[in-house]
Amino acid sequence: MQLRLAYAGDRGMMVSWNTYSQLSSPSVKWGTDPNHLNHEDFSDVSITYSTSTTYNNHVFVNHLQPNTQYYYLPQCATTPSSFRTGRQAGDGTPFTFAVAVDLGTMGSDGLSTTVGKGAANPLKPGEINTIQSLTQYKSGFDFLWQPGDLAYADAWLKEEIGGYLPNTTIADGYKVYERILNDFYDEMAAVSSEKPYMVGPGNHEANCDNGGTTDKAHNITYTYSICMPGQTNFTGYINHWRMPSPQSGGLGNFWYSFNHGMVHYVQINTETDFGNGILAPDEPGGSGAENAGPFGRYPNEQIDWLENDLRSVNREKTPWVIVAGHRPWYLSGTTCPPCKQAFEPLLLKYGVDLVLNGHSHLYERQAPINNGTVDPAELNNPKAPWYITNGAAGHYDGLDTLPATLQSYTRFAIDTVYGWSRLTAHNCTHLTHEFVASANGSVLDTATLFKQRKCKLDYPKA
Structure with a gap:
């Protein structure tokens, strides 16, 4: 299974x-x-x-x-x-891949047509959910990338307090947690048994209750102390996956890279291991209070690896460089300033083309940005990375609400639709991003990045 x-x-x-x-x-x-x-x-x-x-x-x-x-x-x-x-690095054949962040269990243990007290945004009767949509369109993409927040098994306590699931004892909570976890991976097998499923760490992998849930009826606030040993410190995530860190010099399932055709993909860890004295969100004392990690053999290991990885990219064979990390640092809403401090200098230094994030449960496409300033070229050969946040894949908690005023760098945003990202590398110079509505497969937003450059790509026979 x-x-x-x-x-x-x-x-x-x-x-x-x-x-x-x-x-x-x-x-x-x-x-x-x-x-x-x-x-x-x-x-x-x-x-x-x-x-x-x-x-x-x-x-x-x-x-x-x-x-x-x-x-x-x-x-x-x-x-x-x-x-x-x-596809071999340097293969210039156009291809498409899918990205879904903050995608959790669907059905009776997760997102469905009903919600418990305190939750919102249920599916409409008969509505196609994101897992079903990805399954429906899987013939059209080469692989699926999910940079964090996979099953939302930690929602078990919130679902019970809200009356969505029957109450169980705290001691037996692990049974519900594991059931939700297994439900999700069984549901995803319709895609993951045929398409490579690349993942990254998110805050919901760090802990079993995401730092605290309040039962207002009984005036109880639970903390991470209720978490069973197997559900803390990314334990399930570490056991369940084997990402290509051995081949890319990374670390476990936390940071790694891989090539596919004309694109070099980089997964970073926005939860722990920032180094350089920067406190990461999920580390003890961090803003997430998840008490996870760090995992590196020395404090600066992830940042040193990232610089070496980006420095080593052959831009003639893999002209496109795409980085994914769970938490965004450019968004009309809550951002991750330590993430910006830790990662942005290297992404600028080595000319990263696109940064993909989630964490906030909505869709927001930004302009290319350099230290908070919009690249004047916009998508017409910018020097700065292009940023897109899409955490609208769907899970029990539903969707977040956009603030009344969007950031000046925001180019499109929506907070009422569940969906996923479809990206197509057309050639050396053009890359298109689409926001696909899960319910009907319609494309609600599309934009194409142009980079002026010459590459030495191959075009193998089919």
Whole structure:
């Protein structure tokens, strides 16, 4: 169950799935013919944590050809699934990828047509949710990227206090938490079993109640002290995923990079490990009070890695550089000043093209920005990074409300629709972003970034 894929270097794919029992040697059979899976890879990674109800199995499938259809059969499965490997760096063929941030469980344990007390923005009867929309349109994108806030399993306490879920004891809260977690990953398998699912850390991965929930009826404010050991310090997130840090010199599932065609993708960690004396939000004493991390071997590890990674990009082969991190620092609403302090200097220094964020549950497209100042070129060959926040994918908490006055750098914003981002790299010079309404697939906002440059790209035969 919970079958999921992740890119793992130029010629690899990480295949992960969950079982109720531990496997002594997880294996994956694979090949280019579903009736002749003539290769098999093994691992010794079948891991769990104290409150988990399942084991996470991870197998690295290597020596694959780029942009090739493969079939695979994980141990315990009965029917092969399929995936297509990533496009080689320098491949100039146009392609599309999807981004959904702040996407949580749908249905009876999450976002549905009803809400409990204190919540809002339920789905309309019969409305297509974001997971269903991504499933419907998955043939049109190469992979899915979710930079943080994955399942919202920590909403279990809020849902119970609001009367949405039946009350349970605090001691048994982990059972509800794990059920919601498993529900989400099972729902996502319709996409993640066929498309690589790249993820990053968000605040809802750090803790089981996101820093405190208040039961007004009983005048009780819960803190992170109610969290079970398996649900703190990103424990579930660390166990469940295997992102391509070994191939990119990053750290676990927290910061890493990968190439796909003409784009270099960078996942940063906006929750911990800022270094240079900057206190990150989820670290002990940070603004989020999540008491998580840090995870680096030394204080400046993430920033040093980011500079080295950006410095090493071959812009002739991967002219586009896109960075994603959970928290935004440019937005008409709550921002993350420490994130700006930690990351923006390097993004400017190395000419990053686009920055994608979430955290606020709405959609807001900004102009290219340099230290708070709009690049006068706007999207016509700017020097500064272009910023887009899309945290409107949907979960039990619903949507946030935009302030009455938007920032001067805001170019489009909406807070009434659930949706996701679809991005298309057309060529060396043009990249388009679309905001797709989950309910009907309509495009509510579109904009294209132009960069004037020459590249040395290849165009392999189909």
